Amino acid sequence: EVQLVESGGGLVQPGGSLRLSCAASGFTFSDHYMDWVRQAPGEGLEWVGRIRNKADSYTTEYTASVKGRFTISRDDSTNSLYLQMNSLKTEDTAVYYCARVRLGGGYDFDCWGQGTLVTVSS
């Protein structure tokens, strides 16, 4: 079964840091680009960023609001995806999903994790 499981969410103060993890199973993780998408409470979906696969040099991209504060990385040997979040702001409060980019040339997401809640508050 294809599965993504996030962990690492929690309560953090403004200016703090948090590292989210996403454990993948049931598919060849190393083949896929992987993204993070977030959803603030009661709001819509917001793309956070992407990491490509080894064939595309593990390049990353980020939405403007997190660039310079968030870093996406991956470990293909352990089928793991990470999101390092620094200098957190209250507006970063959201459920964070890891999502698999479907193979075949597009950037749609054919598998999502269950999400992990990050709350930034003093």
Next chain:
Amino acid sequence: DIQMTQSPSTLSASVGDRVTITCRASQSIGSWLAWYQQKPGKAPKLLIYKASSLESGVPSRFSGSGSGTEFTLTISSLQPDDFATYYCQQYNSYFLTFGGGTKVEIK
């Protein structure tokens, strides 16, 4: 960034109704559009990709159409399991954007 505008934001319908949701892009995105269904407390689920391709396992009552800047998601006969929020997503550029969502409620 490419802006995606969905309409309506809320839709009230009955079981068996034909339902259409529209998504408009601020610039042409070709056919690089996906549709997702999300239920409360759950992750989104891919329904349609590349504007009109049905994801494996998704019921055939769901269909997508359009290209360029205007797209539609149609549910041919609404079922009880379809009451949810639907999002479009463009992937014409590396910087992905989602529509604001359409909540389909029971009439």
